[in-house]
Amino acid sequence: xxxxxxxxxxxxxxxxxxxxxxxxxxxxxxxxxxxxxxxxxxxxxxxxxxxxxxxxxxxxxxxxxxxxxxxxxxxxxxxxxxxxxxxxxxxxxxxxxxxxxxxxxxxxxxxxxxxxxxxxxxxxxxxxxxxxxxxxxxxxxxxxxxxxxxxxxxxxxxxx
Numbered sequence: 001x002x003x004x005x006x007x008x009x010x011x012x013x014x015x016x017x018x019x020x021x022x023x024x025x026x027x028x029x030x031x032x033x034x035x036x037x038x039x040x041x042x043x044x045x046x047x048x049x050x051x052x053x054x055x056x057x058x059x060x061x062x063x064x065x066x067x068x069x070x071x072x073x074x075x076x077x078x079x080x081x082x083x084x085x086x087x088x089x090x091x092x093x094x095x096x097x098x099x100x101x102x103x104x105x106x107x108x109x110x111x112x113x114x115x116x117x118x119x120x121x122x123x124x125x126x127x128x129x130x131x132x133x134x135x136x137x138x139x140x141x142x143x144x145x146x147x148x149x150x151x152x153x154x155x156x157x158x159x160x
Contacts, residue, residue, distance in 0.1 A: 052108040063100070074103045091140065097123055098136040112145075116152045130156035 061079040068084035075082070081103045091099065101122040105115030116137065123133050137152050 061104070072099055072103060074106050076107055094123070094128055094132050094136045095140050097126065097128070098133065099140055113148055113151045116141075116148055117155055120152060120156055 061081060063081045063083060065083050065085050065088060068082050068087075070082075071084045071087040073082050074080070081100065083099075088096065098119050101119035102115050104122070105118030108118060109115050120130075120133050120137075123136075124130070128136075134149075134153050134156055138149055141149055
């Protein structure tokens with residue numbers, strides 16, 4: 001492999017790789033000097049999602065910011081996602097996207113892991129990479145959710 005040098009659009013050095021290494025870039029635009037072989041994420045298409053457990057149609061939903069001891073909860077019948085103000089303020093953009101996408105997953109699934117996978121699918125379609133999605137899940141899911149974190153990692157990791 002020839003060396004790869006990546007900068008931001010403004011020219012700020014971002015990454016230099018001089019050997020065969022896997023890496024992921026955050027969402028954004030970059031300038032690449034050298035040859036990069038892109039990974040294949042085709043195994044993460046919509047066909048890998050589970051069949052919906054529910055027949056609920058998402059027509060519209062409201063996000064309500066208030067004090068919520070559960071951090072985030074959803075009332076599918078009323079189309080409401082209730083988010084704790086302090087929790088929301090502590091999140092970055094991708095974490096917010098993961099949390100909302102997970103809750104939207106509950107319009108299709110009862111199961112938490114299936115809602116996580118649905119969220120990951122939506123974020124991939126939005127342009128986030130698997131490393132970013134796993135990081136968002138790891139920081140937003142509770143410490144008691146290790147099984148869910150592992151399942152999501154296994155769903156997103158590259159398969160050869």
